[in-house]
Amino acid sequence: MSTHSSRLAARLMVAPSVALLLIWMIVPLAMTLYYSFRFYRLLSPDRTGWVGFNNYLWFMNAPDFWLALFNTLTLVGGVLIITVILGTLIALLIDQPVKGQGLLRILIIAPFFVMPPVAASIWENLFMHPQNGLFSAVSRGFGAQPILFLEDYPMLSVIGIVSWEWLPFATLILLTALQSLSSEQLEAAEMDGASAFSRFRYIILPHMTRAITVVILIQTIFLLGIFGEIYTTTQGGPGSASTTLPYMIFKQAIVAKDIGRAAAGGIIAVILANIVAYFLMRGLGRNLDS
Amino acid sequence: MGKIQLTAVRKSFGEVDVIPGIDLTIENGEFVVFVGPSGCGKSTLLRLIAGLEDTTSGVIDIDGKDATNLPPARRGLAMVFQSYALYPHMTVRKNIAFPLKMAGMDQAEQDKRVERAAKVLNLTSYLDRRPGQLSGGQRQRVAIGRAIVREPSAFLFDEPLSNLDAALRVGMRQEISELHQSLKTTMIYVTHDQVEAMTMADKIVVLNAGRIEQVGAPLELYNFPCNLFVAGFIGSPKMNLIEGAEAAKHKAHTIGIRPEHITVGDGPWEGVVGLSEHLGSDSFLKVSVEGIGTLTVRAPGEVHARHGDRVRLAPAGKIHRFDATGLAI
Numbered sequence: 001m002s003t004h005s006s007r008l009a010a011r012l013m014v015a016p017s018v019a020l021l022l023i024w025m026i027v028p029l030a031m032t033l034y035y036s037f038r039f040y041r042l043l044s045p046d047r048t049g050w051v052g053f054n055n056y057l058w059f060m061n062a063p064d065f066w067l068a069l070f071n072t073l074t075l076v077g078g079v080l081i082i083t084v085i086l087g088t089l090i091a092l093l094i095d096q097p098v099k100g101q102g103l104l105r106i107l108i109i110a111p112f113f114v115m116p117p118v119a120a121s122i123w124e125n126l127f128m129h130p131q132n133g134l135f136s137a138v139s140r141g142f143g144a145q146p147i148l149f150l151e152d153y154p155m156l157s158v159i160g161i162v163s164w165e166w167l168p169f170a171t172l173i174l175l176t177a178l179q180s181l182s183s184e185q186l187e188a189a190e191m192d193g194a195s196a197f198s199r200f201r202y203i204i205l206p207h208m209t210r211a212i213t214v215v216i217l218i219q220t221i222f223l224l225g226i227f228g229e230i231y232t233t234t235q236g237g238p239g240s241a242s243t244t245l246p247y248m249i250f251k252q253a254i255v256a257k258d259i260g261r262a263a264a265g266g267i268i269a270v271i272l273a274n275i276v277a278y279f280l281m282r283g284l285g286r287n288l289d290s
Numbered sequence: 291m292g293k294i295q296l297t298a299v300r301k302s303f304g305e306v307d308v309i310p311g312i313d314l315t316i317e318n319g320e321f322v323v324f325v326g327p328s329g330c331g332k333s334t335l336l337r338l339i340a341g342l343e344d345t346t347s348g349v350i351d352i353d354g355k356d357a358t359n360l361p362p363a364r365r366g367l368a369m370v371f372q373s374y375a376l377y378p379h380m381t382v383r384k385n386i387a388f389p390l391k392m393a394g395m396d397q398a399e400q401d402k403r404v405e406r407a408a409k410v411l412n413l414t415s416y417l418d419r420r421p422g423q424l425s426g427g428q429r430q431r432v433a434i435g436r437a438i439v440r441e442p443s444a445f446l447f448d449e450p451l452s453n454l455d456a457a458l459r460v461g462m463r464q465e466i467s468e469l470h471q472s473l474k475t476t477m478i479y480v481t482h483d484q485v486e487a488m489t490m491a492d493k494i495v496v497l498n499a500g501r502i503e504q505v506g507a508p509l510e511l512y513n514f515p516c517n518l519f520v521a522g523f524i525g526s527p528k529m530n531l532i533e534g535a536e537a538a539k540h541k542a543h544t545i546g547i548r549p550e551h552i553t554v555g556d557g558p559w560e561g562v563v564g565l566s567e568h569l570g571s572d573s574f575l576k577v578s579v580e581g582i583g584t585l586t587v588r589a590p591g592e593v594h595a596r597h598g599d600r601v602r603l604a605p606a607g608k609i610h611r612f613d614a615t616g617l618a619i
Contacts, residue, residue, distance in 0.1 A: 187342050188375035192389035192436070193363035202388070206379040 029270075035263035042257035055264035064240040064248055069272070071155060072244040076223040076276075078159040079166060080216055086163075087170030087215070088208070092200075094171075095178050105175075112168035116228035123161045124150065124233045154234045154242035161229050166222075170215045177211030178204065213287040217280060224273050245269045292353065292443035292476030293318045294339060299348035301334055301500075308334050309500040311348070316444075316478065316493075321470050324480045325487040326497035327523070332480045333448055335497070339478065340369050340446050353443060363392075368437035369446040372453065374429045376421040376436075382408075383417040386435045393440075407435040410469075427458045434469070444476035451486065463489060484524055488512070496520050513608070518616040521546045527574060527586045529610070536582050542611035542619055549574070549588035550607070554595065557604025561585070563595045577601060 039051045059065060094104060111119065127134050128149040136146030149157040181204060189199045227246045230236060236243035236251065243251075249269065253262035294316040301309040309331045316322050324332040337343045339350060341362035350358045357365050368389075376385050383404055390400045408414045411431040421429055430450060437445055447466070451459045467490050470477050481487055487494050488508045496503040496511065496519070504511060504520045515521035521529050529546045537545045554575070561579035573593040577585050587603060595601050611619040 182373060182375065184371045184373050184375035185377060187362075188369070188371055188436075189377075189388070189392075190342070191340060191362045191367070191369045192440075193392040194388075195392075198392060202380075203377060206377075209379075 032263045032266050035259050036267050038260050038263075040258075040260040040263075042259060051260065055261045056268070059252075059261055059264045059268060062248075064243050067240055068243045068245045068248045071242060072224065072246075072272070074155060075159055075162065075226060075244060076220055078156075079163045079223055080219055082159070082163040083166045083170040083219065084174075084212055084215060086167055087174050088212075090167070090171045091174040091178050092204075095175060108171060109168045111164055112166075112172075114165070116165065116226075117232045119165050120161055120229040120232035123157075123164070128157060150234050151238055154238060158226075158229055158234065158242055161233070162223065162226055165229075166219055170219070173211050173215050174208060177208045181207045209287050213284045216284060220276060220280060221273075224269070224276065245272065292316075293351075294444060294476065294478070295349075295351040296339070297349040297351070299335075299338060299350060300346045301331075301338055301343065302346050307500065309338070312500075312502055314495065314502065314505070316476060319474050319476055321467075321477045321479065321490060321492045322495060323487040323491035323493070324478065324495050324497055325482065325484055325523075326503075328482055330497045331500035332482075332497045334500075336369075336446050336448055336478060336480045340367055341365050366443045367446055368440050368442035368444075369448065370430075370433045370437050370450045372449045374421075374433040374450075374453075376429055376432055378421050381418050381420055382413060382424070382432050382435075385421065385432055386413075386439055389436060389440045403439045404435075407439045410438070410472075411435050411465075426454050427462060430454065430462055431465075434466070438469075438473070442475070444478060447477065447479040449481055450479075451481070452483075459486075466490065484526060488524070494524075496523060498523075514618070515546075515610065516618050518544065518546075518612050521610055521612070521618075527588065530585045532582055532585075534581075537611075540609060540611055543614040544612040544616070546610035546612065547585075547605050548607065549586040551605060551609075552585065552587045553604050553606045554587060554589050554593055554601055555604070557602045559585070559603040560600060561603065563597055563599045563601055566593075566595055566597065568592060575601070577603060579603065 036055050037050060037052065038055075039047060039049050041047070090108065094101070094108060098104065114122070125132065130136050130146045130148055133146070135149070139146045147153075185203055185207075186199060189203050194202065225246055226244065227250065230242055230244060230247050231250070234242040236247045245265065246269065249262050249265040252258050252265055256262075296312055296314045299309065299312045300307070312335065324335060326332050334343060338345055341357070341360060345358055348358070349356060352365055352367070377388065380388065386404045386407055387400045390403060395403075404417070405414070408417055411434060413428070413431055413435060416424060416428060416432075421432065424432065433450070450466075451462055454462060463486060466477075466479075470490075479486070479490060491508055493505060494508055494511055495505050498519050503523075504516045506514075511520060511524045515524060515529075518531065522531065525548055527549050529548050530552070531544055531546050533544050537543060559579045559582060561577040561582075563575055563577055564584065565574075565576040567574040570592075571590070573589045573591070573595075575587040575589065575593065575595055577587055579585055585603065613619055
């Protein structure tokens with residue numbers, strides 16, 4: 001199937017879907033780019049015009065911008081660290097044969113099926129709430145003051161909630177990687193005198209690097225855009241303590257109704273995502289080659 | 291040192307007795323082959339000796355010490371797996387050095403031993419490659435290298451040649467035999483291939499359904515099989531087993547004649563050739579003889595008999611006699 005005509009036919013047949021995907025991507029991007037150079041406020045729709053890079057300058061000079069950038073990266077980094085480490089440990093644990101394995105695995109995967117605002121609400125109201133929450137009840141049980149999670153540690157709280165949601169994904173991918181390791185390799189290592197820790201360090205972990213890379217790459221893409229959890233819980237506050245780039249763009253577009261500046265923020269976020277992707281691929285990409 | 295003694299070793303998985311009870315002594319320096327059809331428990335027996343499976347009951351002594359409950363690493367044995375079980379992310383050098391590293395040996399000594407093993411196994415120029423870049427035979431040698439650097443008291447081989455092509459298998463068979471000659475270490479080798487068993491073993495252990503059918507030197511098993519199972523299993527093509535009137539003439543329930551012990555030409559039996567295979571050095575004929583059944587005949591050289599020809603056959607060699615329970619008389 002690689003004659004000249006069959007290759008041509010193959011290209012012709014994939015062309016429509018490639019074209020559709022390209023349009024699907026390029027139109028919103030082009031419009032965002034267009035608006036980012038325009039004066040465009042929904043409250044004064046008559047005043048329009050080109051403003052050059054002013055929208056970008058305003059956005060980058062906004063008092064919250066660097067904090068939001070830092071918060072975005074903290075959120076991504078924090079959640080990645082927690083989910084990869086805990087995910088590996090949980091995968092090792094549920095890979096052991098136990099009774100009710102099927103049910104156990106469904107329970108562990110369950111959080112992934114809860115939609116982000118719901119998950120955030122559950123955490124806010126059932127766990128972290130200063131009066132009704134489980135954590136405050138535990139604190140009071142020990143005679144301590146309840147911790148005001150969302151007020152005192154807003155970023156850490158959001159990282160915790162998002163980690164809870166993404167842990168099942170990491171666990172699932174890492175578990176399948178673990179199951180594809182040949183048992184003979186582990187037995188050989190056991191015969192070679194490797195302790196349980198050495199087997200993990202020298203056999204299991206290298207075997208899982210590719211899966212860990214996949215988890216990091218996929219999660220980074222989704223975590224850069226985390227919005228629902230922040231909107232539901234802290235609203236970017238207190239002050240701007242838990243404002244991330246997506247939340248800042250949302251405030252600019254929907255609260256301030258300033259489409260031009262929000263679009264500039266969106267383009268900055270796209271550039272940031274590409275910088276992150278570049279460094280990730282440079283650092284981890286070779287793990288994907290077999 | 292490498293004397294291994296099994297006493298009443300039993301293994302069951304749930305309700306199923308895989309090995310109902312085995313007594314066996316493997317002397318120091320012996321090359322012992324466990325052979326039997328698939329599912330006979332030979333690999334399980336090897337894994338019990340290695341310590342990768344727990345015994346249900348019974349005692350395994352290694353060098354006079356009770357090793358039944360020792361972890362695999364402390365038994366002083368090295369194993370070569372069917373899939374080689376090399377570590378794919380490590381170079382050949384690191385693969386071979388892995389057991390030394392785990393034993394906490396210093397780097398200089400590790401390098402020395404790895405170089406020595408690589409030289410013995412012709413791997414020196416491949417030391418910095420990864421297993422994925424090697425051929426099947428080379429991977430096999432790396433697996434053996436990883437086993438010999440530890441200087442174990444015995445080697446365990448679990449069907450190590452079954453993933454190799456026929457030509458390579460013959461070569462590796464000789465290499466393993468030569469390795470045994472030079473190291474003089476106990477080797478236990480599991481295979482379902484009787485050619486490997488016959489050519490390599492000092493002592494063959496024939497297993498069937500978890501039981502030992504017979505233990506002996508290769509030619510002992512060939513010449514004096516103690517029951518029908520061993521008679522049928524050892525030798526290729528299989529021994530002809532004849533029951534009924536013909537067997538009664540020899541005062542036995544069943545008689546067995548090996549295909550190479552029947553001559554074509556003149557003789558008491560007459561039959562029709564059903565199939566003739568000409569290998570050049572030998573000719574295999576399947577001949578239907580009335581009142582006896584189909585006999586396989588191995589005639590040296592070229593025999594000009596084709597499908598449908600009538601030939602006369604004569605037994606010319608030992609006739610094995612078995613009683614009604616299948617034991618040799």
